[in-house]
Amino acid sequence: MSMRNVSVMMCAVLAVGFMAFAADEKAKPFKATCPISGKAALQDKTADYKGAKVYFCCGNCPGAFTKDTAKFASKANHQLVATGQATQVKCPLSGGKLNPDANVEIGGVKVGFCCDKCQGKAAEAKGDAQVDLAFADAAFGKGFEIKKK
Template sequence: MKHLLLGIALILSVSSAADEPKKTKDTKLFCVVSGDEIDKNNLNDQDYSKYKEGKVYFCCGGCKMDFDEDPKKFSTKANFQLVATKQYEQTACPVNSGSIHSEKAKKKLKKVTVNGMEVDLCCPGCLKKYTKSKDKFSLLFSDKAYEKGFDVASQQAKKPSGKTSKK
């Protein structure tokens, strides 16, 4: 009987592990300049620029040059990419810098999804601002919002690397 239960548990764990690679949305990023897809699993082969305390990845050297010329122009998308690559993590509400980690805050917490990424908002008031916003992406990932709600991830999460293009 023990062997039968162990066998079933093994089969279930193998079949659930086999299902994991189907999450293709989780393995793709987009170039902040062109919007072309970048394979998140092959960042070592991608051009990148240092941005804030992380790296922003591009589909080609031309996009890297455009970004390097005027990073401010692409900052909202670059901020999003830093979180998508787990170089930065959410630490507070990006709308008003309210806590999202206390027990009291967790009861009021509202979750929204923007471009496939889940973002926590601290209260119904911030959710209302988000709902009314015509540019939800910028509301959550502009430089101003980024300062309020995101910070460098722990060192263990900072693994992506890549190649730099020569200027």
Template structure:
């Protein structure tokens, strides 16, 4: 009697879960496993203006966070400047591979002020500029710390030959 009850219970449990096993969750009913429907979009170069969808003019562009975005006209470039991160995210979501551009040093690694090209120090072949004479000694105490901080922002330093 107990065997019959256990067998019946097992059969009923299996019948109850069978539909759940074969059910497709939302958005997956129209393709089979491995058909590539969820493959990442292949990266493509930018050919259209992100705002107007017109052909880009390679002479009209803006650089933001080390990425270059091209536009069809100056008006679109100006509109981009209002929210560049949003437009870059949109392009990348569409699979557009933006050109990367190096950023040269424009701010002091110590205080963050605008650099003075007459105030600099050379460390490991890298010319590091400062905003004022007081920042150089602070930099010299732990130069690697400041260089690492700037390189994390995508800043590239001017390279110096040994004779300079």
């Protein structure tokens, strides 16, 4: 095989790989829940929060959110993780190292814990209490980090 043929084949492989990656990125539709209403959020209705963006269902919700962020913090923090703007680094209850076998799905987000005790607490809680347990500001500060842009 000549050098030219090898070069052409390498370019073809890279092009196919890039197209597959680009198609995979496009295949992920935007999905977020408004922390105010619980309805589907829109990408163009946002408010800045903790160095990231929180998405809302309409133009009225960002104002309500900024007036009282503490009231909606748990759901906003949950949304930051659900939209990939924040990642989990430690247990949100203890701040301890994550145990790969101790997980609970909370509102469509897989949340890890350090031990069975913390996992059990989260599994027992339901609805908003479960979101508050794992995503309240104190828990969010212990267990999650906003991704750097």
